[in-house]
Amino acid sequence: MAESEVTPVDGVAVEINGVEVIAHKGELLIDAAERTGTYIPRFCYHERMKPVGMCRMCLVEVDTGRGPALQPSCMIECTPGMKADTESAVTKKAQDGILEFLLANHPLDCPVCDKGGECPLQDQTMAYGPGESRFVEEKRHKEKPIPISDLVLLDRERCILCDRCTRFAKEVAGDPLIHFIHRGNNTEVNTFPDEPFASYFSGNTVQICPVGALTASTYRFKARPWDLETTESTCQTCSVGCRISIDSSRDQVQRFAGVDIDPVNWGWLCDKGRFSSQVVTSDARLSEPLVRDGSGLVAAKWSDALGRFASALDNASSAQSIGVIGGSRLTNEDAYAWSKLFKGVLATDNVDAQLGDGLPAHVVLGLPSATIDEVCAPGGTVLLLGPDVKEELPVLFLRLRHAAVEDRVTIVEVSPRSSGITSLAAASVHPRPGETADVVAALVGSSVIDREIAGVSAEELEQARAALSASTGPITVVLGRASLAESASITVAAASAILNARPDTTFLSALRRSNVRGALDMGLAPGLLPGRVTLEDGAEWYSEVWPATPSATGLDTEGILRAAADGRIDVLVLLGADPLSDFPDADLAERGLTGARTVLAVDTALNSSSKRADVVLAAAGFAEKTGTTTNIEGRVSTLSHRVTPP
Structure with missing residues (x-):
């Protein structure tokens, strides 16, 4: 049925x-x-x-x-x-x-309107309209378009005052930066004078506008809807895993649009994800491999570059002298291939997809897990113990905001400072750096709180504890690194305290990087083999199907960089990673890249770190290959090939 x-x-x-x-x-x-x-x-x-x-x-x-x-x-x-x-x-x-x-004042500019061909007003006029107008008066004319931000353009003549954009900004995003102004026949949508539409989610108003009054500056006059080829895929800007459609024309990506998938993004996208389509067609993209000679990096034949890449790995003094950083931007299939190469052929376990900003693999994969839907379930209680989700995982913020405002979800925030979700939290406490675990233990404990803990007053702690205690069911924890200046062990200690006090607690790992969960599943972490198997438990089985296996647990990113700085790394491999710009300790990253005897990089474009490499292999990026990716809740979704790599 x-x-x-x-x-x-x-x-x-x-x-x-x-x-x-x-x-x-x-x-x-x-x-x-x-x-x-x-x-x-x-x-x-x-x-x-x-x-x-x-x-x-x-x-x-x-x-x-x-x-x-x-x-x-x-x-x-x-x-x-x-x-x-x-x-x-x-x-x-x-x-x-x-x-x-x-249509009395709507301009008849369909041939030059970006919405033409996919316009609800156009379609419904054909299906339900009169066919001709009885109005002969001159239509209103206004300046067009008005840039209400760097990304969104407003054509007031086309607006039919449907209230979609203003409702989204206020109800969904919580950024009421665009609204109706003036009265009666002069009513129009606009921002406050001289104030831009500075929302992290402004692109959604372009997608839901039914008439082309709001258009994206990046797509304006680029293509017609009937020229577009569309494929559904998964956004790789962060680890939420929003479903998107990729529209291309003439073998070039033109735009991304949100796809409504109920368990994840509900059709919404953040602007970082939506407008990352520009990265695919960037002039900075690598189209050929590079090798270093006396004058710097120069273009080379693939056979020469691959030969030097392989020779560097083959000439390493030992498996322990090879270090691999990165891999969270790969597909699951690519991550497994690299994992097999480094762990199953070269026998090194110095592999880490996280750049010092995540959680230990055994914590991410071992904690009782929750889905986004379970975190946002009506009437639930959420302990937010991680980064500012509005900054790091924007669409998860939209889901949490809806849960708090519409579905009576209680949010308790424990963070070093106020964040984008603080105003929605029933209680928000800000412990001193390094003492988060003490505060969490007090919140989930049963002892009377009669003193200040970690700089948080007893009154604030009691308020937060009361909000957690009011939960009639298990609480869910959004767990991540709120401050990269703190060790991951502090977050782990806090999670342990929660589990000891409330064993039925489930966790959603707030990891920043796009496919870091999939990379961990595929073994791109020290002490781990593909399939979430520890090196100790899986070495015997893998030794029967792989040529080799690591002999001991290897180093994480920090350990690899320290070893490189000390001259103990012969070959440092960067898989889409940029430690100089992306590792919390910039000085250590600098010393590590300087100390490594050979640096090999695989990336879609040159960055601060790959510019220091001896060999750079050009890689196919997002929308240029098929595969799968895994989001923060462990949901595996597809990645689609839409255009040809440069």
């Missing part, structure tokens, strides 16, 4: 166009109709935001027992015995009239 035919347990019977359907209790008529195969046109309605009934395009005849009347289907819930007619003459006349009014 199809999903739309399954009778909900709490369903109500309604009649739509003479056919009885079963709607969910509390379901809006517009949703029930679409779920059962009847599309009702709309502009302002969006399934991820509260309905407002602004555009009136969804007017249909509804009879709730007192006779038929026109009602906005996005504002009325299904009730037993309700009858709706979406095809009556009255309904069609109302929709026809709404479109005529919307």
Whole structure:
């Protein structure tokens, strides 16, 4: 039986166009109709935001027992015995009239509008509109376009005041930076004078705008929708794993758009992820390998570069003299291949996909895990013990914000300083650096708190403890490194204290890098083999299928750089890593790269570290190869090949 035919347990019977359907209790008529195969046109309605009934395009005849009347289907819930007619003459006349009014001042610039070809106003005018206008007066003209930020352009002539962008900014992102201004016939959408639309999520307003009033500066006049080839993939900007669509034309990536996947991103993207499409076509991309000669890095043949790469590894004095940093930007399949090369052929365990900003592999893979949906489950309690999620994992912030505002989720924050989510937290405490574990132990403990701990007053601690104690079920912890100046052992100690006090606690690891979870699964961590098997437990089995296995647990990134600085690393391999810019201890990174006898790099573009390499291999990047990736909750999703590497 199809999903739309399954009778909900709490369903109500309604009649739509003479056919009885079963709607969910509390379901809006517009949703029930679409779920059962009847599309009702709309502009302002969006399934991820509260309905407002602004555009009136969804007017249909509804009879709730007192006779038929026109009602906005996005504002009325299904009730037993309700009858709706979406095809009556009255309904069609109302929709026809709404479109005529919307087009009274809307410019007829479809041939040059970026929305043309995928425009709901265009489509619905063809399907439900009058065909011609009775208005002969001159349309209004306004300056166009207005850059309301570096990324978003506003064309006020096209705006139909549907309230989508303003609702998203206020309700979803919590950044009410764009709103209605003026009154009556002069009402328009805009930002506060001289203030940019400085939201981390501004690109979503471009995607949900139904008329092309908001356009992206990076895509403007670049391609037409019918010229685009589209493939679904997974964003690799951070580790949340948002589903996206990749649109390309003429073998070039033109834009990314969010895809609504219920367990993860709900169709939203952060601007870092959405506009990272520009990286794929950057002029800085490497198109050929480079080798170092007397004058610096020069282009070389692939055979020569690969030969020097292999010779450097082959000439290393021992397996322990090879160090590998990076790998979190790889696909799972690539991560396994590199893991097998270094651990199964060269027998080195000095491999680490994390650059000193993550958690030990045994903690990430060994703690009881929670999904994003479980963290944001209505009525739950979340202990946020990690980085500023708005900065590091922006779409996870949107999910947590919705959970706190709409679903009664209690958030308790333990962080060295205020963050983007502090205003949403029921309690927020800021311990002194290095003493987070003491505060967490007090919060989950049973002893009376009668003194200040780690710079946090007893009153603040009691407030936070009360918020946690009010939970009727298990708490979930978003666990990560809030301060890279602190050792990861402090975060581990805090997690241990939570588990000892509340064994039913589950954890969502707030790791920054895109596929770090997949890299750990594939063994790109010291003491770990592919399949989440420790070196001690899996060496015997792997020795039967691999040519070799490491003889002892190796070094992490910090250890590799220290060994290199001391002259104990013959070959340092950088797999899409830039320690000089990305490792917390810049001085150690500098000494490590200077001390390594040979530096080999594999990357899509030159960075501060790969510029110091002896051999640089050009790699295919995002949208240029197929594979899979694993997000912070352990969800494996696909990566798609859309364009040819340079």
